[in-house]
Amino acid sequence: MAKQSCCYKKRLRRGLWSPEEDEKLMNHIAMYGHGCWSSVPKLAGLERCGKSCRLRWINYLRPDLKRGTFSQEEEDLIIHLHSMIGNKWSQIAAQLPGRTDNEVKNFWNSYIKKKLRERGIDPATHKPLAEATTSPTACRPVFSDAELVPTMTAALAQDQVVKMLDSLKMPLDWPVGGVAGNGVPESYQGQCVYDSGMVDDDAVQFDDVHGLSNWC
DNA sequence: AAGACACACAACCGCTCTCTC
DNA sequence: CGAGAGAGCGGTTGTGTGTCT
Numbered sequence: 001m002a003k004q005s006c007c008y009k010k011r012l013r014r015g016l017w018s019p020e021e022d023e024k025l026m027n028h029i030a031m032y033g034h035g036c037w038s039s040v041p042k043l044a045g046l047e048r049c050g051k052s053c054r055l056r057w058i059n060y061l062r063p064d065l066k067r068g069t070f071s072q073e074e075e076d077l078i079i080h081l082h083s084m085i086g087n088k089w090s091q092i093a094a095q096l097p098g099r100t101d102n103e104v105k106n107f108w109n110s111y112i113k114k115k116l117r118e119r120g121i122d123p124a125t126h127k128p129l130a131e132a133t134t135s136p137t138a139c140r141p142v143f144s145d146a147e148l149v150p151t152m153t154a155a156l157a158q159d160q161v162v163k164m165l166d167s168l169k170m171p172l173d174w175p176v177g178g179v180a181g182n183g184v185p186e187s188y189q190g191q192c193v194y195d196s197g198m199v200d201d202d203a204v205q206f207d208d209v210h211g212l213s214n215w216c
Numbered sequence: 217a218a219g220a221c222a223c224a225c226a227a228c229c230g231c232t233c234t235c236t237c
Numbered sequence: 238c239g240a241g242a243g244a245g246c247g248g249t250t251g252t253g254t255g256t257c258t
Contacts, residue, residue, distance in 0.1 A: 016226070016252075038243065054244075055227065090246060101246070102226080109248095110224055 013047045017056055021046055025053055026061055059102045066098025070107055078104060079112060083126040 013021075028044035034057065037050035046053065070078070074096055081092045089101035089108075096104065108123075116123040 014228075036243075050243080051229095051245095052227075058245095059226075087247065105247075106225055 012041075012049050012052075014052070017060075021048070022056070022061060025056060029057060029061075055102075059100045062100075064098055065100065070099075074099070075107075075112065078108065079116070079126075082108065082112075082123075 017025075024044050024046055025040070028040065032043065034040055034054070037054045040046075040050055040053045041048045044053070048056075077095060078092055081095060085091055087105075089105045093099050093101040093104045113123040116126075117129070120129050121127065122129050
């Protein structure tokens with residue numbers, strides 16, 4: 001039997017939020033801040049779990065949310081960051097002011113994935129589809145938490161990362177272990193950006209496709 | 217006009233991480 | 238140091254709406 005959620009156990013409301021609920025949550029946070037999320041629903045007079053309130057606030061009610069369609073620049077940045085760090089939606093969203101991880105994730109799954117496939121690029125690997133399907137080691141983001149395949153020169157990886165970080169207002173969260181003087185985490189020193197397929201020529205090809213020449 | 221289908225987005229679920237005791 | 242609670246994250250599902258037949 002499937003494990004039931006906290007909302008189910010506590011017989012709390014689920015599903016779409018009503019305007020009244022939104023108002024209660026907004027008023028409460030405007031007056032007191034969210035503090036401990038688990039106590040928010042009780043204090044705000046909502047029959048929701050704290051988790052649900054947090055999600056609603058972060059993804060929909062926050063006043064600094066941009067909303068609306070993604071610009072070409074945002075789209076390019078998402079694609080580029082995804083090629084570097086993979087499905088780290090919260091970190092990607094952190095580079096896009098006013099956007100949430102959920103929004104970025106949905107945009108990726110519903111739009112960018114399809115667009116890349118139409119262009120013959122595997123959205124998981126950012127490589128040509130034919131190559132991605134024939135190479136079992138091809139499906140790797142640059143900085144996956146698990147393992148990295150060092151087949152490209154470290155110099156290119158460092159150069160790209162340093163340029164990216166220079167371009168971004170907010171630095172990415174590097175893994176535990178510290179960052180060396182060149183801006184690359186110590187644990188990634190000498191690692192590559194892509195495996196054997198993504199060398200200079202391919203990088204140019206990728207940029208041409210996505211209009212990202214300014215990044216590399 | 218109505219049913220089928222596709223798409224976009226909101227919300228939930230389950231897991232991991234972090235902090236506190 | 239281990240247990241428990243809370244917060245955060247990524248994957249998945251559900252729902253509303255637009256489009257096509």
